[in-house]
Amino acid sequence: xxxxxxxxxxxxxxxxEDEKKAILSLDIFRSVKKGTTLLKExxxxxDSFFVLKGCIRTxxxxxxxxxxxxxxxxxxxxxxxxxISKTPSEYYISCIEDSILTVSNSDMELEINSKFPKFETMxxxxxxxxxxxxxxxxxxxxxxxxxxxxxxxxxxRPDLIQRVPQxxxxxxxxxxxxxxxxxxxxxxxxxx
Amino acid sequence: xxxxxxxxxxxxxxxxEDEKKAILSLDIFRSVKKGTTLLKExxxxxDSFFVLKGCIRTxxxxxxxxxxxxxxxxxxxxxxxxxISKTPSEYYISCIEDSILTVSNSDMELEINSKFPKFETMxxxxxxxxxxxxxxxxxxxxxxxxxxxxxxxxxxRPDLIQRVPQxxxxxxxxxxxxxxxxxxxxxxxxxx
DNA sequence: CGTGTTTCTTAACTTAAGTGAACGAGTTGT
DNA sequence: ACAACTCGTTCACTTAAGTTAAGAAACACG
Numbered sequence: 375x376x377x378x379x380x381x382x383x384x385x386x387x388x389x390x391e392d393e394k395k396a397i398l399s400l401d402i403f404r405s406v407k408k409g410t411t412l413l414k415e416x417x418x419x420x421d422s423f424f425v426l427k428g429c430i431r432t433x434x435x436x437x438x439x440x441x442x443x444x445x446x447x448x449x450x451x452x453x454x455x456x457x458i459s460k461t462p463s464e465y466y467i468s469c470i471e472d473s474i475l476t477v478s479n480s481d482m483e484l485e486i487n488s489k490f491p492k493f494e495t496m497x498x499x500x501x502x503x504x505x506x507x508x509x510x511x512x513x514x515x516x517x518x519x520x521x522x523x524x525x526x527x528x529x530x531r532p533d534l535i536q537r538v539p540q541x542x543x544x545x546x547x548x549x550x551x552x553x554x555x556x557x558x559x560x561x562x563x564x565x566x
Numbered sequence: 567x568x569x570x571x572x573x574x575x576x577x578x579x580x581x582x583e584d585e586k587k588a589i590l591s592l593d594i595f596r597s598v599k600k601g602t603t604l605l606k607e608x609x610x611x612x613d614s615f616f617v618l619k620g621c622i623r624t625x626x627x628x629x630x631x632x633x634x635x636x637x638x639x640x641x642x643x644x645x646x647x648x649x650i651s652k653t654p655s656e657y658y659i660s661c662i663e664d665s666i667l668t669v670s671n672s673d674m675e676l677e678i679n680s681k682f683p684k685f686e687t688m689x690x691x692x693x694x695x696x697x698x699x700x701x702x703x704x705x706x707x708x709x710x711x712x713x714x715x716x717x718x719x720x721x722x723r724p725d726l727i728q729r730v731p732q733x734x735x736x737x738x739x740x741x742x743x744x745x746x747x748x749x750x751x752x753x754x755x756x757x758x
Numbered sequence: 759c760g761t762g763t764t765t766c767t768t769a770a771c772t773t774a775a776g777t778g779a780a781c782g783a784g785t786t787g788t
Numbered sequence: 789a790c791a792a793c794t795c796g797t798t799c800a801c802t803t804a805a806g807t808t809a810a811g812a813a814a815c816a817c818g
Contacts, residue, residue: 520774
């Protein structure tokens with residue numbers, strides 16, 4: 375499991391054995407059961423997550439309805455906005471499969487960053503990269519219809535469609551579950 | 567104009583006079599006329615922008631139609647995804663008002679970052695902050711209807727509605743100009 | 759000035775998403 | 789084994805956005 379993490383890090387910086395040991399000594403690996411809530415609305419938290427195996431989702435509860443806004447799967451990192459803004463969280467994070475994560479809090483990161491400047495470089499590169507990626511995702515979302523978004527998802531993250539319940543997928547696509555059903559039926563008809 | 571930039575930077579790190587001089591010596595201030603195209607689709611670029619005065623927009627051309635996805639106004643920074651991914655740009659950037667910008671390229675940043683580690687810290691903080699902000703914007707977009715998005719914009723960035731043409735606003739909201747007109751008429755009716 | 763262009767609005771019609779309700783399949787719990 | 793629940797689908801109906809076209813208002817420019 376550690377090798378997965380170090381393999382990921384090696385795409386940005388190279389670590390010495392001592393540095394690897396320092397990271398391991400932080401004891402950040404966690405095994406989490408399906409259904410576990412990692413963060414609740416209104417809660418303050420300093421924890422960031424990195425998914426080694428499994429899948430977690432973020433969702434809001436608006437008008438007593440769940441609105442799923444993101445899924446994080448293998449090799450994806452999530453720092454909730456509340457960690458950055460130091461305000462209570464506006465959303466929930468929960469685990470939709472038995473998962474293995476790393477959980478690190480911002481105090482730890484501050485310490486590591488000042489001890490190993492390399493690490494801060496990685497954090498900068500990572501967040502710049504994620505920012506650029508998210509910008510493109512946002513642009514694609516804005517410029518396409520629900521049907522196009524679904525077809526797009528089918529191409530880019532076909533695994534999600536298998537492992538995630540339809541009603542969560544629907545709100546991720548910005549529509550109601552009934553509309554997703556209909557839309558899929560429509561697509562099947564066109565193919566034939 | 568410099569003071570605007572240094573005031574912005576001071577929210578993240580404090581600069582000595584020498585460091586300020588080093589930044590000024592880079593000669594990054596640019597005055598840009600309304601209508602100027604700063605980046606074209608297919609073009610490779612290393613330039614990042616920071617708006618001191620005025621307004622720039624990013625847009626795609628899909629099916630020979632402009633799709634505006636973002637506006638950047640006073641004290642907002644933009645690093646195009648193509649700068650990070652080092653691939654040709656998928657979108658255009660153009661200036662919708664006479665503006666004053668700073669234009670910095672990634673080589674300059676690399677140099678400054680290694681000379682002043684402080685600066686890299688600021689870049690990390692900035693991109694983490696922007697990432698968190700954009701996550702929230704994206705979530706709001708996904709979880710609301712075009713009408714809610716418009717009302718939301720009216721509250722959060724009322725200036726945009728004044729300074730930006732309707733058809734650009736419409737595609738920013740993910741709808742057609744005709745729908746925006748209708749939607750506005752609907753809202754006015756409700757108020758009365 | 760007026761001519762042409764861009765920008766915004768309005769209208770009629772089409773298409774797709776929202777809503778509320780009902781149904782069957784699969785799960786969970788007792 | 790049965791009741792309660794969740795989940796996905798379907799249907800009929802409502803509402804809003806897309807499309808096409810036309811016209812008014814503002815602006816740019818020779």
